[in-house]
Every structure is written in C-alpha cells, then in structure tokens.
Amino acid sequence: MLNIIAGSLSVGVTPSTSSYESIATVTVGAGGTGTVSFTSIPSTYTHLQIRGLFGANSSGQAYSINFNSDTGSSYSYHYLAGQGSSAFTGASTSRTFTLLTDTSGSGVTTSPTAFVMDLLDYRSTSKNKTMRTLIGNDANGSGQIYLVSGLWFATPAAITSISLGGLSGATFTQYSSFALYGIKGA
Amino acid sequence: MAAGSTYTPIATTTLGSNQASVTFSGISGSYTDLIIWTNAANTAGNAAIKVQVGNSSIDTGSNYSTTYLYGNGSTATSGRTTSATSMIAARTASTLTANGYITLQNYSNTTTYKTMLSRGNAANEMAVAYVGLWRSTSAINIITLTDENANNFISGSTFTLYGIAAA
Numbered sequence: 001m002l003n004i005i006a007g008s009l010s011v012g013v014t015p016s017t018s019s020y021e022s023i024a025t026v027t028v029g030a031g032g033t034g035t036v037s038f039t040s041i042p043s044t045y046t047h048l049q050i051r052g053l054f055g056a057n058s059s060g061q062a063y064s065i066n067f068n069s070d071t072g073s074s075y076s077y078h079y080l081a082g083q084g085s086s087a088f089t090g091a092s093t094s095r096t097f098t099l100l101t102d103t104s105g106s107g108v109t110t111s112p113t114a115f116v117m118d119l120l121d122y123r124s125t126s127k128n129k130t131m132r133t134l135i136g137n138d139a140n141g142s143g144q145i146y147l148v149s150g151l152w153f154a155t156p157a158a159i160t161s162i163s164l165g166g167l168s169g170a171t172f173t174q175y176s177s178f179a180l181y182g183i184k185g186a
Numbered sequence: 187m188a189a190g191s192t193y194t195p196i197a198t199t200t201l202g203s204n205q206a207s208v209t210f211s212g213i214s215g216s217y218t219d220l221i222i223w224t225n226a227a228n229t230a231g232n233a234a235i236k237v238q239v240g241n242s243s244i245d246t247g248s249n250y251s252t253t254y255l256y257g258n259g260s261t262a263t264s265g266r267t268t269s270a271t272s273m274i275a276a277r278t279a280s281t282l283t284a285n286g287y288i289t290l291q292n293y294s295n296t297t298t299y300k301t302m303l304s305r306g307n308a309a310n311e312m313a314v315a316y317v318g319l320w321r322s323t324s325a326i327n328i329i330t331l332t333d334e335n336a337n338n339f340i341s342g343s344t345f346t347l348y349g350i351a352a353a
Contacts, residue, residue, distance in 0.1 A: 020193035022353040025218075051219055051350070053291040053301060082255030082264025082315075114291045114301040114317065134303055136317030140251040141268045145317045147255070175297050179218060179352035181192070 019184035021045070028176040032057060035165040036172060038180045041122075043158055045182030048119040050162070054176035055108025059139075061170035063104060064097035065117075066163045067129065067152050071096050074154035081146040098131065098150035100164055105137030108175045113137040123158040190353065192217075198346040204229060204338040208345045209244075211328045215294035217349030222288040222329070224276045226343035231280040232311045233334040236272035237288060237302060241324040246271055249321045252302075256314035273318030274334060277306030282342055284308035294325040 023045075026036050041048070056063075066075075075098040078091040083103075092099070105111030115135035121127055129152040136145035152159075164178065194217070199208050213220065224235060238244045248269040255264045267274065276286025286306035293300060302318035320326075329347075333339060 018191055020191065020350075022190050022192050022351060025352040051289075051291060051352075053298070055298075080255070080262065082253065082262075084253050084264055084266035087255055087257075087262035087264050109298050109323075110321075111319070112292075112298050112301045114289075114303050116289065116303060134305065134315060136253065136303060136315070137301065138251050138253045138266070138317045138319040140319060140321060141266075143251075143253040143266070143317060143319070145253050145255045145264070145315050147315055175295075177218075177292060177352075179350075181350070181352075 021182045023180040023182050025177065025179040028172045028174055030174050032171040032173045034171045035163055036178050037161060037163045039161040041160050041162065043123040046121065046185030047183040048122050049181045049183060050117045050178060051181065052115050052178040053108070053112050055112055055173035056104035056106055057171045057173060059104065059106040061104045062102040062167040063100040063170060064165050064167055065100050065150065066097050067159045068157060068161055070154050072154060075150065075152055077148060077150040079146050079148045081144055083144040084142070098152060099148055100133065101135045101146055103144050105139055105143065108173050111137050111139040119159065125156050125158055127156055128153045129159060192351045194349045196347040196349050198344065201339055201341050201343045203341050206338050207330055207332040208339065209328065209330045210347045213327045213329070215325055215327065216351065218292060218352040219350040220290045220293050221348045221350065223346045224286045225282055226278045226345065227280060227282045227284065227340045228278050228333045228337040229340060230335060230337040232308055233278050234274040234306065235276040235278060236332045236334055237275050237318065238272045238330045239300065239320055239326045240328050241326065242328065244328060244330050245322065250318065252316055252318040254314055254316045256312045258312040273302050273320065275302065275304035275306065275316050275318065277308040277312065277314055278333065279308045279310060283310065290326060296323050296325055298323060300326060
C-alpha cells in the first residue's frame with residue numbers, strides 16, 4: 001500500500017522502511033554559515049533525499065544547490081509557488097546552480113524554512129540528474145510554498161558531493177540542520 | 187559517514203467505523219522528523235485535514251498558520267490562514283480516493299517554532315501543497331487530525347505515523 005501511495009506523490013517517496021538509511025547530518029553552529037556540504041557520498045544507494053530546516057540571516061533570501069563542485073552553466077530549474085494570495089511560476093536555464101528556494105523565511109527560531117528534496121538515480125554515469133523539492137516557510141501572515149524541479153546537465157557523472165549555499169550574501173543561521181538519506185533500489 | 191536504517195513505522199490507525207478524529211500520542215522524541223501518510227475520506231466530501239499538535243496535550247489556541255498552493259484543473263492559486271486553531275494539510279474526498287502526507291521536521295527540538303510541510307492529492311478535485319507553522323518552541327509528542335469541516339472520517343480511512351532518525 002505504501003508503494004502505491006508513494007508512487008502517486010511528487011516528493012518524499014520511500015520504497016520501504018528497510019531501504020531508507022541515514023547517511024549524514026549537518027547542524028549549523030554559532031555565527032551561521034554560507035555553505036553546507038555533503039561530501040564523499042557513497043554510491044550504494046539508488047536515490048538520495050535531503051531533509052532540511054533552516055533559518056536565513058534575513059527574509060526573502062535565495063539559496064542554491066551545486067553538485068560535485070561544478071559551478072559551470074550546467075543547471076536549470078522551474079518552480080511553481082504560492083505566497084498566500086496567488087500562484088506564480090518561474091524558470092531559468094544555463095545557470096551556475098540549481099535552485100533550492102528564492103524566498104526564504106528569516107531566522108530559524110520564528111520562521112524556519114523546511115524542505116524535502118529528492119535526487120533520483122544520483123550515481124548514474126549515463127543520465128543527467130534531476131531533483132524535485134517541496135520547500136516553504138510560514139510566518140503567520142507571510143510565507144510561501146514552492147514546488148521546484150531542477151536539472152544538472154553537465155557530462156553525466158555520479159554525484160559524490162552536494163553543496164547548498166546562500167546567494168548574494170545569504171547565510172544559514174545557527175541551529176539550521178540538514179540531513180542526507182539514501183534510498184536503496186531492489 | 188555514518189549510516190543506519192530508519193523511516194520507522196510508529197503507529198497505524200485504520201478506522202473500523204466513522205470517527206471524528208485520530209490522535210497519535212506519547213510520540214517518542216528519539217526521531218528527527220515525523221511523517222504521517224493519509225488515505226482518508228469523510229462523510230461530506232473534499233476537504234483538508236486539520237492538524238493540531240502539542241506537548242502532553244493538544245494546543246487549541248490560535249497559534250497556527252498555513253500557506254498553501256493548489257491547482258484544480260482550471261486554475262492555480264494560493265491562500266493562507268493566520269492565527270488559526272490548527273494547521274491544514276493533506277486532502278480527503280467522499281470516498282477513499284484522496285491521499286496525502288504531513289511531515290514535521292525537528293519536531294522535538296525546543297529552540298524553534300515548528301514548520302510542517304504537506305502534500306494532498308484528490309484526483310476528483312485538486313493537487314495541493316502546504317507549509318504550516320506552530321508558534322511554539324515546545325517539543326511535539328501528540329498530534330490530532332480532524333476533518334477541516336468537522337465531519338467524520340469514514341471507516342477504512344488509514345493514518346500511518348513514521349519516524350525518521352538522522353545520523
């Protein structure tokens with residue numbers, strides 16, 4: 001039953017309870033940080049999932065994702081979003097990053113931004129890499145919810161490292177946390 | 187890097203008769219995130235599920251808010267609730283044809299307010315995404331789900347709670 005339900009949802013898919021493993025967690029310390037990285041990601045899984053909860057140094061900040069330290073123009077993304085009164089959409093091509101979100105909440109204490117991001121077939125050496133993210137924050141009268149589709153279209157390579165970073169001076173504040181999970185295939 | 191199996195089933199409720207609410211209580215703080223999968227219907231038709239949480243007892247105060255985005259086949263739009271007595275999440279229908287999930291990240295931390303993410307799917311009506319906030323720094327160890335319009339969930343509705351533990 002779980003697999004049937006999982007197949008109908010766009011994010012958060014989990015094939016079975018025994019194939020979902022915790023790989024690593026990063027918790028941001030005092031002073032915050034501009035970048036959070038997962039490195040030396042093992043190739044023993046089929047898909048990856050990152051679950052995060054973070055604060056920004058100010059509201060409305062944008063955050064990016066890069067793979068394998070590639071900062072070339074080899075990323076693109078689309079999003080569908082709502083900010084409480086209307087829906088809007090956007091896209092960008094040939095970017096130097098793919099998008100985590102372009103509108104964060106503010107501090108992690110009172111308006112934490114939460115997300116769940118899936119990276120499919122991350123170890124493939126023959127396919128470009130696609131990701132999907134559900135991300136949002138609410139601050140009792142403000143906030144937004146995003147569905148994001150991302151692509152890394154550099155020469156296909158297994159993803160061995162992932163960096164999440166702030167754009168234009170954005171940082172992750174203290175107590176922000178990011179957890180990487182691996183999902184095995186049959 | 188450490189590795190360990192997780193995404194652990196904590197509790198499943200399958201209704202044997204129509205019922206106004208479902209509560210998961212005594213939730214252990216040993217996980218990092220909680221996820222509830224829903225396949226629910228109610229006696230009146232399409233609606234969201236109200237989510238109330240608390241520490242030892244449900245917070246029924248106006249300490250919740252939700253921002254949502256949905257598409258119904260003809261338009262996409264967004265809305266929100268503020269200073270509400272619950273968050274809203276997932277989706278139900280008059281038959282067991284709707285599903286959703288609700289995730290509460292870092293639910294047991296005592297530093298931050300709690301953010302909920304949710305997706306809802308009702309094939310006859312809409313696809314919807316939510317982000318909700320509970321304005322409390324208390325750890326969550328009890329969750330109650332009710333129909334948005336105070337109708338009963340019908341027999342056969344299922345609600346499964348999972349815990350995910352980070353390395």
